[in-house]
Amino acid sequence: MPPDGTLSIGELAEQAKTTVKTVRFYSDQGLLPEALRSTGGHRRYGPEAPARLRMIRAMRSLGVPVPEIGRFLDRGDSLEAVVARQLDRLGDELAALRWREAAMRALQEGAPEQLAERLELIGAIGAPPNTSALAHYWRRLLPAGLSARLRNSVTERAVPQPPTDPTPDQVFAFARLHALTTSATDHCLASHRPATVAHPDLLYDGLHEAFQLADAAQQTDRPFSLSEALDCYVAAHARAFDTRDSPAFRRALAIHLAAADHPALSRYWQLAGELTPGLTLGGADLWLREALTASSTAG
Structure with missing residues (x-):
């Protein structure tokens, strides 16, 4: 190590027990700033770089996105805030996976001649689905003279929230509900308003x-x-x-x-x-x- 205490990219990789390619990647992403460049143009890193690199790798091993790591390291975000956001993100991902699994089971459980119809219905909704189409249906259905307060209140109560852990039957029910509301024309709405x-x-x-x-x-x-x-x-x-x-x-x-x-x-x-x-x-x-x-x- 030179008198200024800096590390070459190879020395940093060795201390952090990783590869030069990994160090270069995080450096290029702005997570691992260089202390200086050598006279030959080679990267040099400060003595705090090994600890910083270990923190980066630990967070990446848990799936924390690079921008989140940057906010934590350089912009003052607390580790608690990063963890909370990651838990929220994981919750969303798990909800999507549960919906996809239930959707696949809904397709699997149908008769072969129903597969194409079920696929079209279920494929029209997200995983997990949002309720915007259902809310739009109710806003069109309710009387024009109704106050915004009551319009919002009725819509909120009338629109079912997708279950977080749905059964295949519930996925199919939501898909049919989505199809019913999105296919309702103004003429159709007028007939049952x-x-x-x-x-x-x-x-x-x-x-x-x-x-x-x-x-x-x-x-x-x-x-x-x-x-x-x-x-x-x-x-x-x-x-x-x-x-x-x-x-x-x-x-x-x-x-x-x-x-x-x-x-x-x-x-x-x-x-x-x-x-x-x-x-x-x-x-x-x-x-x-x-x-x-x-x-x-x-x-």
């Missing part, structure tokens, strides 16, 4: 409360809770139509809602139910409509 009401915010605020009560009623299995949810459900519709709750209104509402039911939305909620633990919005609405019909008939 909820009826226009004078006060959409009053309706959807009331429905939100009714669905929460219905969810609680199902979990506790208390008939009184269902009755309370039904009263709230009917009151929301009555306010939206500028009328009041009455036996006659309930009978008319039951007929109106049954006529407005659309196969595409029923299919949406069926598929969403395969992805969502608990009661979906569509499931709550169906439960309350059935309770309304039963109470109207009994009355």
Whole structure:
């Protein structure tokens, strides 16, 4: 070692128990700065270089990307921050692998004559998939006069999140849901959009409360809770139509809602139910409509 304490590229490689090629690569990437160049133009590295190179190699062995290592070494990022970001990245990669495995099993489990159709459906979604197409569907479906607050709230509740560890059936359900929402034309949406009401915010605020009560009623299995949810459900519709709750209104509402039911939305909620633990919005609405019909008939 010369008096200035610097190391040649070969000496650094030997001390770090690696190859000259590796030292040159990290040097070219800017992770291993040179202290100076010799009179012959050869690279020289400072005495801190072996420890720095060992740190680089340790982080690379764990899959930390070169830019992340650079942020840690030269830009003041803490090691804890680097580890946290790497764990997030690994979580995303594992989620993608779980979806790909389940997707392959969904293809494997189908009948041979279904393979091409399933491949086209499943191939149209990512791994893991995002829900932007489903959210776009709901933003187009909801009434134009609905406030942004309620539009976002309904959309968030109506769009099922992809399971982190899906079964093959769930992958196929999400693929079908994606196909249903992306194929919905404006004409198709108009045919199963909820009826226009004078006060959409009053309706959807009331429905939100009714669905929460219905969810609680199902979990506790208390008939009184269902009755309370039904009263709230009917009151929301009555306010939206500028009328009041009455036996006659309930009978008319039951007929109106049954006529407005659309196969595409029923299919949406069926598929969403395969992805969502608990009661979906569509499931709550169906439960309350059935309770309304039963109470109207009994009355």
